[in-house]
Amino acid sequence: MTLILTAIRKEGICICADRRYKIIDNDGSVKIENTHNKIYKFQTIPYVIFNHGINKIDGKDWMEYCLEYENSARWKDKSHSQIVNNFKNFIENNVEKELSRYKDDKKYAIGFLLGGKPPSENKYKINELHWLLELNEIKFTINKHQFFVITGDGKACLDAFLGKHPEILTDKYWKVINLHDAENELIKLFKLAVSEKSRLDNDEFSDDFDIEFIEG
Secondary structure, three states, rough: OOOOOEEEOOOEEEEEOOEEEEEEEOOOOOOOOOOOEEEEEEOOOOEEEEEOOOOOOEEEEHHHHHHHHHHOOOOOOOOOOHHHHHHHHHHHHHHHHHHHHOOOOOOOOEEEEEEEOOOOOOOOEEEEEEEEEEEOOEEEEEEEEEEEEEHHHHHHHOOHHHHOOHHOOOOOEEEEEEHHHHHHHHHHHHHHHHHHHHHHHHOOOOOOOOEEOOOE
């Protein structure tokens, strides 16, 4: 229950994220909240982690793990790819324990996108860690993203528009847009998705959003 739009430019990263949480309690009951920020910004380096899929992992909110990871300083003196793999090792046992709770043959996913520019890097990068429980088997993938990223179930609400405007999915489109103009582009796309969500009677993400910049 997510829609997160991300633009990766040479001068930084802009993220537009909805605020929807689907909270599954221990008794299986489900609660929907539209008040949560899905973007965790590091305090010491231009770096970010954001989440989609299940957001309460092994009894803790996903942001608690991010705070623990940043405070552990395990990321220091590492490249972006090293941080991505280090965070995977840091959280993987908890993710697998959480996914193993579900026995109803439905699909469940937990994903993290990590991005920024550690001191050892000369450009901004984003990678995604994704765990999927399907047919009682946990599958893991790691992907590299470039220039523009759409994350979450809400992507379906942009499929028709992007089908008519495929240039938006190209590097050529984004390379001439500076970071703060990218903010306007992401907001426009998010609002288009909200409008389409209403038309389709789809309720996979919140109407409201947060914007964050990773730069410096």
